[in-house]
Each structure stands twice: as C-alpha cells, then as structure tokens.
Amino acid sequence: MQINLLTVGKLKEKYWVGAVEEYKKRLSSYAKVSVVEVPDEPTPDNASAAQEEQIKRKEAEKLLAKVGERDYVIALAIEGKSITSEEFAEQIDRMAGQGYSTFTFVIGGSLGLHETVLQRANYKLSFSKFTFPHQMVRAILLEQVYRAFRILRGEPYHK
Numbered sequence: 620m621q622i623n624l625l626t627v628g629k630l631k632e633k634y635w636v637g638a639v640e641e642y643k644k645r646l647s648s649y650a651k652v653s654v655v656e657v658p659d660e661p662t663p664d665n666a667s668a669a670q671e672e673q674i675k676r677k678e679a680e681k682l683l684a685k686v687g688e689r690d691y692v693i694a695l696a697i698e699g700k701s702i703t704s705e706e707f708a709e710q711i712d713r714m715a716g717q718g719y720s721t722f723t724f725v726i727g728g729s730l731g732l733h734e735t736v737l738q739r740a741n742y743k744l745s746f747s748k749f750t751f752p753h754q755m756v757r758a759i760l761l762e763q764v765y766r767a768f769r770i771l772r773g774e775p776y777h778k
C-alpha cells in the first residue's frame with residue numbers, strides 16, 4: 620500500500636520533524652510513505668476574501684496536480700467526518716478491499732483547503748472541531764495511520 624501525505628507549506632519546527640520522521644519510520648513496516656510539500660502562497664495580513672479565495676485556488680491547483688487518478692483521496696477538514704480510530708482503520712481496510720492501493724491524504728495551509736480539493740476528495744476526515752496547525756496535523760495523521768495498521772493486524776498498541 621502507498622500512503623501519500625500531500626501538504627501545503629514546509630514542516631519547519633524541529634519537534635514536528637522529529638515526530639513525523641518517527642511515525643514514517645514505524646509505518647515503513649506496513650506501507651510505503653511519501654510526504655510531498657507544495658509551496659504555500661504568500662498571504663498578505665489584510666487579504667480580502669476574494670484574495671484568500673484566489674490563494675486557496677492556486678494552492679489547490681498545485682495539490683491536485685499531485686493527485687493520481689486512481690488515488691483514494693482523504694481531505695483533512697475541520698468540517699469533515701469525525702470517526703474513531705477503529706472506524707478509520709475499517710475505512711482504510713474497506714477501501715483497500717475495493718481495490719484502492721494508494722491513499723492520498725491532503726492537509727491544507729493556513730487558509731484551509733479550496734472547494735475543488737474537497738470536491739475531489741473521496742472522504743473528508745475531521746480530527747474534531749478544533750483548528751490545529753497544519754504541522755501538528757501531519758504528526759497526528761501519521762500516528763493515526765500507524766495506529767490503524769496496528770489495529771488491522773491485531774497488534775498491541777491501540778489502548
């Protein structure tokens with residue numbers, strides 16, 4: 620199975636780099652993992668709603684260019700569906716059973732994901748109604764994907 624993380628902007632903070640590397644390493648026993656960063660668009664402090672829409676659209680074009688036609692796309696979105704770790708594991712397993720071999724998770728930048736990305740997504744996943752920084756979401760997501768594989772294999776971890 621191929622797991623892709625498609626993200627806007629760079630992972631800068633050392634402590635998040637460490638967490639992401641750790642979970643990538645752990646996940647390597649279960650799947651191939653790739654993290655692709657597309658550059659974020661500069662956002663002026665006083666950007667209008669129209670400018671923000673334009674910025675998100677440009678970021679979306681860069682993100683969608685990296686999505687494969689046959690990928691199962693999961694967009695990380697606050698307004699998405701909140702599920703348990705077990706349900707998340709089942710969802711991955713079910714989709715793998717339907718023939719999907721590449722799972723592409725998309726994390727937005729500071730303005731969030733444009734509608735076009737949400738429309739392409741097969742599934743919109745929420746980690747709660749809280750807004751988390753995109754760098755933190757990468758680490759949480761990788762931990763949850765790792766947890767999902769452990770659950771599916773019946774391996775002790777998901778306490």
Ligand SMILES: C[S@@+](CC[C@H](N)C(=O)[O-])C[C@H]1O[C@@H](n2cnc3c(N)ncnc32)[C@H](O)[C@@H]1O
Pocket residue numbers: 694695696697725726727728729730731732744745746747748749750751752753756
């Ligand atoms: C700083 S947030 C963007 C906030 C933006 N105002 C919005 O409403 O999406 C950056 C990205 O992190 C992800 N994210 C943040 N909080 C999340 C949550 N609770 N559940 C799922 N994804 C989240 C989303 O992909 C989001 O686009």
